[in-house]
Amino acid sequence: MRYLDEYRDRDLAHRMINQIKKIATRPWAIMEICGGQTHSFMRYGLDELLPSQIDLVHGPGCPVCVTPLELIDKALTIALQPKVIFTSFGDMLRVPGSQDDLFSIRAKGGKVRVVYSPLDAVKIAKENPDHQVVFFAIGFETTAPVNATSVIQAKALNLKNYSILVSQVCVPPAMHAILSSPANRVQAFLAAGHVCSVMGYWQYHPIAEKYHVPIVVTGFEPVDLLNGVRMAVEQLEKNQAMVQNAYPRVVSEQGNKPAQKIIDQVFMPVDRNWRGIGTIPLSGLGLRPEYSEFDAELRFNVSHIQTKESEVCIAGDILQGIKKPSNCPAFGTACTPEHPLGAPMVSSEGTCSAFYRFRRG
Amino acid sequence: MCLGVPGKITEIYSLNNLRMCKVDFGGVIREVCLEALPEAKIGEYTIVHAGFALNILSEEEAQETLKALNELAEYADTPSHFDNEIDE
Numbered sequence: 239m240r241y242l243d244e245y246r247d248r249d250l251a252h253r254m255i256n257q258i259k260k261i262a263t264r265p266w267a268i269m270e271i272c273g274g275q276t277h278s279f280m281r282y283g284l285d286e287l288l289p290s291q292i293d294l295v296h297g298p299g300c301p302v303c304v305t306p307l308e309l310i311d312k313a314l315t316i317a318l319q320p321k322v323i324f325t326s327f328g329d330m331l332r333v334p335g336s337q338d339d340l341f342s343i344r345a346k347g348g349k350v351r352v353v354y355s356p357l358d359a360v361k362i363a364k365e366n367p368d369h370q371v372v373f374f375a376i377g378f379e380t381t382a383p384v385n386a387t388s389v390i391q392a393k394a395l396n397l398k399n400y401s402i403l404v405s406q407v408c409v410p411p412a413m414h415a416i417l418s419s420p421a422n423r424v425q426a427f428l429a430a431g432h433v434c435s436v437m438g439y440w441q442y443h444p445i446a447e448k449y450h451v452p453i454v455v456t457g458f459e460p461v462d463l464l465n466g467v468r469m470a471v472e473q474l475e476k477n478q479a480m481v482q483n484a485y486p487r488v489v490s491e492q493g494n495k496p497a498q499k500i501i502d503q504v505f506m507p508v509d510r511n512w513r514g515i516g517t518i519p520l521s522g523l524g525l526r527p528e529y530s531e532f533d534a535e536l537r538f539n540v541s542h543i544q545t546k547e548s549e550v551c552i553a554g555d556i557l558q559g560i561k562k563p564s565n566c567p568a569f570g571t572a573c574t575p576e577h578p579l580g581a582p583m584v585s586s587e588g589t590c591s592a593f594y595r596f597r598r599g
Numbered sequence: 600m601c602l603g604v605p606g607k608i609t610e611i612y613s614l615n616n617l618r619m620c621k622v623d624f625g626g627v628i629r630e631v632c633l634e635a636l637p638e639a640k641i642g643e644y645t646i647v648h649a650g651f652a653l654n655i656l657s658e659e660e661a662q663e664t665l666k667a668l669n670e671l672a673e674y675a676d677t678p679s680h681f682d683n684e685i686d687e
Contacts, residue, residue, distance in 0.1 A: 239625045241605040241644055241656055244665055257671060327649070355650025357617075357632055377649075380603075383635055384651035387617070394616060432603055435646065435654045458603075465668060487661040488646060488654055497635035497653065 241487070245459035254464040255287050258471055265291040266474050267423050268467060269416070269559050271409055272430035273300030273587025274458055280596040282460045292467065295423065295559035296592070298412050299430055301377040302329045302585035303557060304512045305405045308545040310335040313374055313403055316538045317343045317350050323366060325359040326374035328352040333584045336545045356388035356402070363392065363400040372534045375402040379433045382406055382523060383497040386504035389525070389532045401534040404524055407510050409433050410441045411521035417449040421560050426470040428456040428463070431485040436501075438493030442481045450479040457485040504529050513581060514547070514554025551580035556589050563593040570594060605644045605656055608633075622647055 270276055276296045279285045285294050298304055314335045317324035324340065331340040331352065344350040349369070353359050356373045363371035375385040385402060392400040409430060416422055429442060434455045442453045452473035456466030466484045473480060483489055501523070510522025525533050535541045547553075550568050555561040563569045563582070573579040575591050582588035592598070606622035611633065613619065618633040622645060632651045633639055644656040 239604070240607075241661060250668060253673075254668070254671075354629075355632075357650050380648045380653065383653070384632065384649045387632060387634055387651065391615065391617060432646065432648065432653065461668065465664075484664075487657045487664060494635055494654055496637060500635060 242459065245457070245461040247461060251282075251284075251460045251464055254461060254468060255284075258292070258464065258468050259289045261468070261475055262289050262291050262471050263475060265293065266425055266471060267293045267295050267559075268426045268428065268470050269295040269297045269424040270428040270456070270463075270466075271297040271299040271413070272433070273297075273303070273585065273589065273592075274432075275299075275428060275430065275456065275463060276589055277587060277592050278458050278460070278463055280592045280598060283596075284460060284463060285598070288467065292471065296556070296562075296589040297416070297427075297559060298512065298515065298557040299378065299409065299433075300557075300582065300585050300587040300589070301381070301405075301407065302333060303553065303581040303588050304407060304515070305330070305333070305376050305581065306511045306513045307336060307547055308511075308543055309403065309405050310339075311337075311545045312535065312540040312543050313340065314338050314343055315540050315543060316372055316403065316534060317348045318346075319370075319538065321369050323349045323351060323362060323369045323371045324374070325351045325353045325356075325362060325371060327376070329585050329587075330374050330376065332578065333581050334578060356385050357391065360388050360391050360395070360397065360400055363397050364395060367399060370399050370401070370537070372538075373400075373402045374405075376405045378407055378409060378430070379436045379501075382501045382505060383436060383494075386500045389504050389529055390500070392532060393529070401532045401537045402525075403534040405510070406505065406523035407512065408507075408521055408523065409437075410445065411518050412512070412515075413442075413445055415515065415518045415521070416558055417445070417451065419558065421558070424451070424559055426452040426474055427454070428466045428470065429453050431455055431457045431462070431489055434485070434489045434493065436494050436497050438491050439481055439483060439489065440491055446479045446481050452479050453481045455481070455483045455485050455489050457488065512557070514551075514557050516554075548579055553580040553582050556582050563590040564598070566590075603646045603648050603653070605646055606631075608639060608641050608643050608645055608652075611639070611641060620652065622652070
């Protein structure tokens with residue numbers, strides 16, 4: 239396929255690896271923020287082909303993983319109510335809440351439906367006027383424009399039976415949190431290409447400067463990932479700390495302005511609780527007051543629900559790159575993709591599921 | 600959720616006042632919202648997330664990156680100055 243095959247070229251990838259081997263003279267810890275990139279690294283075995291000095295640290299960029307447990311409990315509470323159709327991306331259905339998951343709610347007769355897009359959920363609301371339709375609006379900056387569009391569309395259609403349960407988070411505040419942690423060992427970042435396609439990368443210059451870290455905007459195919467690593471290593475070896483774009487066919491400095499405008503119309507920055515990490519100030523998005531009628535937390539009065547995390551699961555340390563799944567006593571034994579204890583084992587973008595699926599650790 | 604492969608826009612239309620399109624992902628056709636890409640044209644490639652087109656791929660940048668990487672990779676295959684010194 240166009241724009242894919244050429245970036246999966248085995249020969250070019252091998253030559254890129256040789257290039258990295260040539261320039262890397264010291265150990266370096268490089269974090270790929272995005273869980274999609276973690277999976278690509280492992281699917282293609284790139285982590286094992288890279289020289290041993292390059293330590294890939296897997297970041298918090300898995301929206302399912304960082305959605306706090308109490309929000310999952312709120313989702314379960316709403317989904318159990320009569321005359322409610324609860325819609326979600328498929329990944330969220332198996333994430334365990336403190337008692338149940340959405341799959342088991344469905345087994346108990348709850349109307350839980352998987353949708354490909356929140357716009358499908360709006361369609362379901364239009365077709366089911368006697369039901370309240372709720373969409374679990376999770377994600378980073380990549381899902382924010384479509385989640386916002388679903389609200390704008392519901393308002394335009396005058397739908398009184400559509401709302402969203404929002405867990406919308408943003409990448410730059412998480413990078414700040416990781417870099418300012420005393421336990422931090424990240425020396426360079428591969429920034430998530432598709433988040434940057436929406437937001438641009440102008441926000442990253444102050445981060446690169448403040449913490450003296452190279453940041454390379456990186457794509458998702460093997461050649462893209464290796465090129466991102468190469469550019470990061472090159473900067474590290476030269477003691478540079480710039481923002482570079484290794485994915486210019488998709489990302490521009492300013493990003494997609496109309497998409498940013500859509501986000502800004504519906505959402506505003508709010509403090510968000512990240513599962514395993516804690517509350518990061520202004521690290522997420524919430525509905526603006528003029529769209530509060532679409533806020534499922536208010537509509538179903540679930541704002542008071544609070545939940546404690548499992549004590550066994552070390553998801554927080556995994557998400558910050560402090561520990562690897564192989565450091566967890568439950569990994570692959572008490573915790574597997576079939577019976578996950580924590581979200582990183584559930585999601586197709588989670589670090590633990592990547593380690594399990596591709597037999598690392 | 601942030602993965603996404605490029606697909607080709609084959610049709611553009613309006614549905615319930617939303618700018619929509621059909622995108623061909625190697626033979627699989629999906630309906631996609633085009634609200635954030637007012638200038639997108641039929642035949643262009645886009646990256647789609649959750650039924651929403653985020654950007655148009657730049658053919659020029661795609662070619663440029665590949666050209667630069669191939670040149671770089673060729674350079675990596677030739678012995679460096681440092682290697683020569685060792686060999687000698």
